[in-house]
Amino acid sequence: MTQKLAPTLGDQSAARTAGWWRDAVIYQVYVRSFADSDGDGVGDLRGVRGRLPHLAELGVDAVWLTPFYSSPQADGGYDVADYRTVDPLFGDLADADDLLREAHRLGLRVIVDIVPNHTSDQHAWFRAALAGGPERELYHFCPGRGRHGELPPNDWESVFGGPAWTRTGAGDWYLHLFAPEQPDLNWEHPRVREEFESILRFWLDLGVDGFRIDVAHGMIKAAGLPDIGLSEQAKLIGAQVLPFFDQDGVHEIHRAWRELLDSYEGDRIGVAEAWAPSAERLALYVRPDELHQAFNFQFLTCDWDAAAMRAVIDESLSATASVGAPTTWVLSNHDVVRHTTRYGGGPAGLRRARAAALLTLALPGSAYVYQGEELGLPEVTELPDAARRDPAFFRGDGQDGMRDGCRVPIPWSGTSAPYGFGPGTGPAGSWLPQPAGWGELSVAAQSGIQDSTLELYRSAIALRRELPGLGDGTMEWFDAPAGVLAFRRTGLVCTLNTLTAPVALPAPGRPLLSSAPLELDGDTVRVPGETCVWWAV
Numbered sequence: 161m162t163q164k165l166a167p168t169l170g171d172q173s174a175a176r177t178a179g180w181w182r183d184a185v186i187y188q189v190y191v192r193s194f195a196d197s198d199g200d201g202v203g204d205l206r207g208v209r210g211r212l213p214h215l216a217e218l219g220v221d222a223v224w225l226t227p228f229y230s231s232p233q234a235d236g237g238y239d240v241a242d243y244r245t246v247d248p249l250f251g252d253l254a255d256a257d258d259l260l261r262e263a264h265r266l267g268l269r270v271i272v273d274i275v276p277n278h279t280s281d282q283h284a285w286f287r288a289a290l291a292g293g294p295e296r297e298l299y300h301f302c303p304g305r306g307r308h309g310e311l312p313p314n315d316w317e318s319v320f321g322g323p324a325w326t327r328t329g330a331g332d333w334y335l336h337l338f339a340p341e342q343p344d345l346n347w348e349h350p351r352v353r354e355e356f357e358s359i360l361r362f363w364l365d366l367g368v369d370g371f372r373i374d375v376a377h378g379m380i381k382a383a384g385l386p387d388i389g390l391s392e393q394a395k396l397i398g399a400q401v402l403p404f405f406d407q408d409g410v411h412e413i414h415r416a417w418r419e420l421l422d423s424y425e426g427d428r429i430g431v432a433e434a435w436a437p438s439a440e441r442l443a444l445y446v447r448p449d450e451l452h453q454a455f456n457f458q459f460l461t462c463d464w465d466a467a468a469m470r471a472v473i474d475e476s477l478s479a480t481a482s483v484g485a486p487t488t489w490v491l492s493n494h495d496v497v498r499h500t501t502r503y504g505g506g507p508a509g510l511r512r513a514r515a516a517a518l519l520t521l522a523l524p525g526s527a528y529v530y531q532g533e534e535l536g537l538p539e540v541t542e543l544p545d546a547a548r549r550d551p552a553f554f555r556g557d558g559q560d561g562m563r564d565g566c567r568v569p570i571p572w573s574g575t576s577a578p579y580g581f582g583p584g585t586g587p588a589g590s591w592l593p594q595p596a597g598w599g600e601l602s603v604a605a606q607s608g609i610q611d612s613t614l615e616l617y618r619s620a621i622a623l624r625r626e627l628p629g630l631g632d633g634t635m636e637w638f639d640a641p642a643g644v645l646a647f648r649r650t651g652l653v654c655t656l657n658t659l660t661a662p663v664a665l666p667a668p669g670r671p672l673l674s675s676a677p678l679e680l681d682g683d684t685v686r687v688p689g690e691t692c693v694w695w696a697v
Contacts, residue, residue, distance in 0.1 A: 181370075181429045181452045181526060182486040183631025184221040185621055186271065188530045190494045191228050191250055192236065192591060193569040196582025201591045203569065204228075205251040207582065209259040211572075212266055214603060218534060219621035222269035224372050224431070226494060228256070229275075232282050234341035236494075236549065236567070238273075238374060239280040243359045253366075260367045269369035271431060276356050276413075277375040278342040286343050290328060298352055299343050300335035301328075302385070309333075314385050316404060317393040324404075335385075337378060337404055347379040347413065360420055370421070370429035370452070373414075376445065377434040380409035398435040398457060406436050414450040429453065431488075439479035446485035453488040453526060460490050464503050464512055466643050466658045469519075477524065477635075486632055487525035491516055492533050498566045501539035508660075508690065510536050514613055514675040515656055515692035519645070521620045522654040522694060524633050529617070532570040535601045536613035539565040540592075547593055568592045573604035580604070619673055623694065627652060640665070644687075653695040660689040669697035 195207030205228060215223055227237035228250040237247070246252050263270045279286055288295040302313040304327065312325035313333055325333040326340045335344045345352050360371065382403035388396075396402060414430065421428045430451040436442040445454040462472045480487045491499045491513075503512035513536060520527050548564050569590040572580030578589030579598055587593050599605060606612035624630045629650030640646035643659040646668070653668040667685040671678060672694040679686035687693060 180427055184526045186222045186224055186528050187215050187220040188224045188528055190226050190531055190567055193567050194531055199583040201584050201589055202249055205255040205259050209262050212263055216266040218618055222271055224271040227273045232280055235339050238275050239342045240275050241280040241282040244362050271370040271372050272363060272368050273374055274371040275374045277378040278344045281341045281343055298346055298349055300346055301332050304333050315387045319394050357420060364424050372431040374433055376432035377406045377410060379413055380407040382407055400437050418450050439475040443479040443483050447483045455490050456488055466645050470645055489520045489523055490528040491520055492530040494567055495563055498539045500536055511690040514616055515690055518620055518675050518692035519656050521624055524635050534614050534617040537601060540568045540595055541565055564592055568594055571598040571602035573602050575599040653697050656692045657687045657689055662686050662688050669695035672696050
């Protein structure tokens with residue numbers, strides 16, 4: 161028995177109107193790789209709009225769109241040249257408006273990415289700054305060290321590898337914590353703050369329901385830009401407070417943005433992409449007067465281990481409860497190896513990924529689903545070097561440069577590339593090559609198939625809506641054998657067997673949903689290895 165739905169207990173959506181984000185399931189769309197409407201091999205806004213019915217049928221509450229603004233695409237759109245226009249690669253403002261209207265018609269809210277830590281080097285401000293204009297004050301330009309200023313101003317390293325500084329033709333240096341094409345803004349300057357408030361209002365007036373804030377931990381740098389004294393600094397992110405990340409001053413910005421969001425009708429939200437060294441510091445981003453959600457990266461990076469998972473869950477819930485906020489659970493996104501592969505790959509990785517999905521959707525709070533996760537897609541690990549676009553791939557000592565593997569366009573239908581991604585043909589029909597055999601994982605191939613990963617997600621999200629004990633609220637652990645997690649929510653018990661071997665347990669109730677077939681024998685259940693089960697109690 162893989163899936164067995166409970167009787168409908170009444171639609172709980174009316175009860176979830178206020179504070180919708182507290183228990184929402186939000187689907188991340190990486191626009192380049194979701195759906196291509198014009199056959200150029202790159203996903204676009206019209207493509208997203210055409211595939212919104214899939215998200216409505218999946219049952220999610222909202223969609224988060226990665227950047228589609230005017231950009232030279234040095235970092236997949238996270239290098240923004242104009243925050244108020246749509247890049248022609250993805251469409252135009254009319255397409256954005258049409259997408260918003262269609263999403264709202266289908267009952268889906270829309271969250272868009274905002275990139276405040278840095279602009280593109282093609283942004284009008286930075287071009288003027290390089291020309292010697294007063295816009296230099298809007299970025300971090302500093303004289304170099306050494307006899308002739310030939311050395312960077314400090315020892316900071318780019319997240320993508322190499323120094324976080326590039327020398328200009330005038331002989332000074334500018335700061336970029338990511339690619340050289342992404343100069344960091346100086347958030348101490350009031351003009352920067354005023355400009356971004358105007359940008360947020362532009363999109364809120366168009367009708368967006370919120371913002372996912374890229375590098376929400378990065379806008380403020382420590383006074384004096386002090387040396388760190390350590391190399392391989394990218395490995396320290398999320399492990400300790402750094403002079404360029406998770407500085408206390410970022411919270412003043414987020415409080416101002418929360419006040420702006422609250423001035424609009426319709427529960428508009430802010431979501432922090434914040435790497436913090438502890439659950440307690442992460443919780444600071446979701447205090448009552450700051451942002452609404454913050455991604456739980458401690459959970460995402462947790463090993464497949466029952467004790468480790470329980471510790472992360474406890475720490476996360478305790479920290480967010482201390483500020484009255486929900487915990488936001490996430491397993492994958494556009495920057496990390498897909499969890500099917502992180503959990504071991506192959507059949508075992510898929511079993512674990514399916515079980516982790518049920519665990520995640522049973523925990524108190526909200527949850528994010530990365531596109532293709534609902535299909536059980538693995539990481540594409542064998543991309544040719546010539547096809548890669550991740551800027552970190554071409555630099556050393558930073559991120560691993562392998563983010564392209566989770567960004568390969570997803571399969572919709574058919575048995576050969578581009579698998580319904582768009583009207584293009586063959587390998588040229590997608591900007592990154594798709595693997596052979598992905599037709600078996602496509603939306604069309606899994607729809608209506610009881611044991612498929614897609615139907616597992618559809619069933620789980622439907623139950624989240626129907627069962628009052630799921631979503632926001634509390635949970636209670638109870639005793640279970642080593643390697644097994646078991647917790648109770650109102651009317652529901654969730655059990656997760658992280659071991660490879662089956663475990664015999666007293667059946668805690670009536671099975672509602674299981675990530676793998678169960679064996680029931682009276683009051684005893686044999687839970688297969690690497691399996692999660694929901695029980696009605």
